[in-house]
Amino acid sequence: MPFLGEPRLGSSPSGHLDTLYPVIPPFSFTDQQHHLINQDSLKGKIYVADFFFTSCPTICPVMKSQMLRVYEAFISEPDLMILSHTIDPYHDTPDVLSRYASDLGVMASRWKFLTGSRDSIFNIAEHYLAFANTDESAPGGFIHSGAFVLIDKQKHIRGYYIGTQEKEVDRLIADIKILLYEP
Amino acid sequence: MHYLYFLFLFLGLWSCSGKQHTSDQQPTKDAGYYRVMHVHDSIMPLTGDLFKLRKKLSLFESNADTIMRFDIFRIKKMLEDADEAMMSWMRTFNEPNSSIPENQRNSYYVQELENISAVGSQMYAAIDSAQILIQRLENETQP
Numbered sequence: 050m051p052f053l054g055e056p057r058l059g060s061s062p063s064g065h066l067d068t069l070y071p072v073i074p075p076f077s078f079t080d081q082q083h084h085l086i087n088q089d090s091l092k093g094k095i096y097v098a099d100f101f102f103t104s105c106p107t108i109c110p111v112m113k114s115q116m117l118r119v120y121e122a123f124i125s126e127p128d129l130m131i132l133s134h135t136i137d138p139y140h141d142t143p144d145v146l147s148r149y150a151s152d153l154g155v156m157a158s159r160w161k162f163l164t165g166s167r168d169s170i171f172n173i174a175e176h177y178l179a180f181a182n183t184d185e186s187a188p189g190g191f192i193h194s195g196a197f198v199l200i201d202k203q204k205h206i207r208g209y210y211i212g213t214q215e216k217e218v219d220r221l222i223a224d225i226k227i228l229l230y231e232p
Numbered sequence: 233m234h235y236l237y238f239l240f241l242f243l244g245l246w247s248c249s250g251k252q253h254t255s256d257q258q259p260t261k262d263a264g265y266y267r268v269m270h271v272h273d274s275i276m277p278l279t280g281d282l283f284k285l286r287k288k289l290s291l292f293e294s295n296a297d298t299i300m301r302f303d304i305f306r307i308k309k310m311l312e313d314a315d316e317a318m319m320s321w322m323r324t325f326n327e328p329n330s331s332i333p334e335n336q337r338n339s340y341y342v343q344e345l346e347n348i349s350a351v352g353s354q355m356y357a358a359i360d361s362a363q364i365l366i367q368r369l370e371n372e373t374q375p
Contacts, residue, residue: 104323107269107276136279137319167315171283 050227053180053206071180072204076173078134078163081146086132086161088204095228096130097221098177098198099212100170102137103149108195112212116197117153120160122222128229131160134174138164181209197221201228262334264341265327268348275318275352278359282315285362292369300369307358307365314358317351 054071061067077087097119101109116131123129135141141149146162153160164170177198199208199221208224211217289304289311296304325344328337 102319102322104319104325106322106325106327107273137323139316139319140323168283 050207050224050231053208070205071176073173073176073200073206076165076169078165078169079143080157080161080163081143081150082157083143086163091130091204093202094128094130095202095207095225096132096200097225098132098134098200099196100134100136100174100177102135103141103145104137108213112195112197113153115212115215115218116160117155118215118218119197119222119225120155123225124159126229127158129159129225132163133160134163134165134170136167136170136174138167138170177206180206199224199228201231261327262337262341264338264345268325268341268344271345271348271352272322275348275355278352278355279315279318281359282311282355285359285366286311288366289362289369292366296369300372303365304369307362310358310361314351314355317354321348321351 052070056068056070058066059069061069073088075088077085080086097116099112099116101112103109116133120131135146141162141164143164146164150157150160150162177200178194178196181194181196181198195212197210197212197218198206199210201207207228208221210221286308289308293301293304325348328340
């Protein structure tokens with residue numbers, strides 16, 4: 050599976066000159082259980098990230114049902130997590146997110162609904178979506194384009210998928226199966 | 233210019249009549265719902281622009297004099313308020329239940345079309361102001 054983004058030459062963790070691909074920078078958000086979630090929380094795991102908000106009247110319900118397919122496909126796989134970031138943190142407090150997760154019937158250990166300052170969420174979205182071929186004039190704009198982003202264990206971006214389209218989510222599910230076997 | 237756009241959009245959309253149907257001719261939601269969502273979908277992408285412009289204005293803050301800093305603060309506040317107006321509209325919009333009489337549902341959508349159009353005008357006004365200020369700052373200072 051390809052690595053996405055512009056590579057650069059740099060020192061690898063072993064100290065050798067290597068081709069390095071962009072990684073998701075450190076972050077810190079709060080989940081639906083009021084727990085702090087950061088890069089360390091995802092150590093050794095791959096994850097799917099997306100951006101949504103609970104009062105979204107348009108594409109979120111479709112994204113939600115498609116992400117549920119991903120959740121159910123890997124319900125017994127502890128090395129996969131889903132991170133859904135709210136872009137409306139003023140309204141979507143951890144308690145609101147907790148009710149939302151509870152209505153969906155999903156486990157917090159697998160699917161984190163994250164909140165934080167709006168600027169920090171938009172800033173991290175710029176990193177997640179930096180290489181996505183998203184249409185900025187789509188109803189959600191760049192951050193709410195409906196993209197699902199697949200991140201590997203080293204925090205590289207490995208794939209973008211249109212979260213409102215079943216075939217795209219089928220492709221995501223297939224790619225996750227491949228990525229789970231990568232060291 | 234953008235204000236006229238919303239006025240015409242409002243009048244144009246409301247002059248359309250009838251129940252909305254999908255391509256397979258299955259009746260779905262009220263036509264009013266789609267009119268409101270049409271405006272919502274056309275302006276929602278601007279939330280990304282509001283964020284990017286606010287971020288760009290912040291780059292000028294450290295080198296700006298007191299008066300200029302005040303202008304930056306004021307326009308950033310306009311961008312924030314416009315962003316919040318959109319989020320606030322989405323939090324309060326509540327599609328009327330089909331058990332509510334049709335004339336009441338239509339009245340709700342007329343009101344919401346007016347509200348979301350006002351949000352659009354507010355967003356465009358903030359974006360225009362920010363772009364003008366950024367141009368002025370680029371001419372006068374370095375980020």
